[in-house]
Amino acid sequence: MNTHTRFTLTESQKMMVFILSMSLYGLSNMITELIPKFYLGPIEFSVEYFAFIPLSLAMIFHPLYAAIGASLGEVIFGEIMLGQFGGIGELEKFIAFSLAIFIAGVIVRNPENKKQVALGAMAGVIIHQFISMSVDILKVWVGVEELDAVEGLAESVVVIEGIAFLNDVLFSGILFALLPTLYLVPRLYGKIEPLLGMKPRKNDLQLGLSEIITVPFILAVVVLGSLSFLFEYLSETTFGWEWEAPLVDRFGEWIVFPVMVVPVIIALSVIIFLVKRKGRKDTDGYSEVV
Amino acid sequence: MDMVKTLTDKLSIEQVKIEILNTAYGYHQTFLQRLDPRTLFLWYLVFGVVPFFIHQTSVLIGLALFLIVLTAMAKVSPLIIFILTLGLLTQGGSYLIVGLFFGGEVTAMLPLLKLTLKLSVISMASIVVFCSMSPEKLSDGLLKIGVPGQVSFSIGYAYRMLPTLVEEYHHIFLSYRLRGKAPVKKGLFYSRQLFYYIKLLIKSFYPLMLSVAKRSRTMVEALESKGSLYGFNHPKVKQLKLQHLKIKRRDVLFFGLSISYFIILIGIS
Structure with missing residues (x-):
């Protein structure tokens, strides 16, 4: 179908990219955990993460x-x-960050084009920070009962998280x-690929929209959507106690416990199922994204 | 300034390296260590999630006491506990300050304290569970509950590679420092120096990326020659590998007793 040769990776090359990205970003994460933070009033100057590592790797190699x-x-x-x-809380980070980096990698079609690289890098950061901001706000809204009773709490959470997002x-x-990323991508391009035994991504590689919206992309969106739905749903169950009052009267307070566990388990199993299916698709060789 | 000096002496890179390795590899033989990973996962699913939806203070306090005992039993490193409390305090504190600014009163403290209590219960649950699992146990447990073999391999690989990577990164960083010239003026609040060092930290990743790329190729080729990529998710290989995992009486006892404690707590209040 394609007139040009597609940039495809073998199974073991994908594994190489995976290991490379994992060990480098993991190491950088340990370092950023140790760098102290500086506060100037409510504004925090901290090294949140070295996002440039996965960003440049996603632009040079396989984004997913x-x-x-x-x-x-x-x-x-x-x-x-x-x-x-953090256990289950990490799932949200995992999904948000993967999605952000993946999209950033897909945006960049030609790693030598500085404009695309810059756009991809910023898009990745904004997507990730936006998702984590929304989740943080929801966490307080769900976690604190009688949110309205505390004056200013709901607003203050939004303000703090909003400032943190902008910051x-x-x-x-x-x-x-x-x-x-602007410094590294042009330097690494063409140099790091031979070390993994592959050719650099072609400059003239043009992707159609149909090639971007593939199975993993749709699945990622579905997983993310169901996650946000889960949060939404849980917030409904915790705030909507009033109509369950007769049940509570009859069985005592503990009825709350099993009632709450059920949606959690259902939602979790849906997510696990989706993630598993996604994993299987990956190993069975879906259509290549890039 | 003296205090800053002593603090920086204590926080030398060598010290940090040792502390990291201690945290990553220092395992004590505790009761929780001997439990099956699946028991711990299931236990975590209850104690790490359900507290989030409990609003009675008495239940939360009871849970916190229980988890403090367990954390003490798990012999968690002090560094982790320090990081945990610091994180909880700063988050709760900042919400409080801005809440006051928006016209709330000191009573705003109470729900926030409750939230902090809740979050600390949840974090303690995860610390108890994941600190009492050695890397092999964690990766075997994950494999058993159906996580892809690549993930459990990655955990093992990370534990193996961490000291090498840290050492190599440190070397590159030092050689950049040797070749470079640190700013003469310190700048406002050491800002010049800070930016210089952060720039070096970032630049040091460039050579590291190339050498790690080489290393990961070697790794994958070694894996290939052993047929590991094929065996990762093969049911028979998994079965052979996970034979040693068995649910014993102490698993049932531990899980049963802690769940009944939880239920009694909810029943009483």
């Missing part, structure tokens, strides 16, 4: 494997090894994603 590898590296090096693994995008985004 670089993205998943980086997220896994963060979980293993930055969380499990330092003993701060992360402008400070971390420019200093640790945009500039280093």
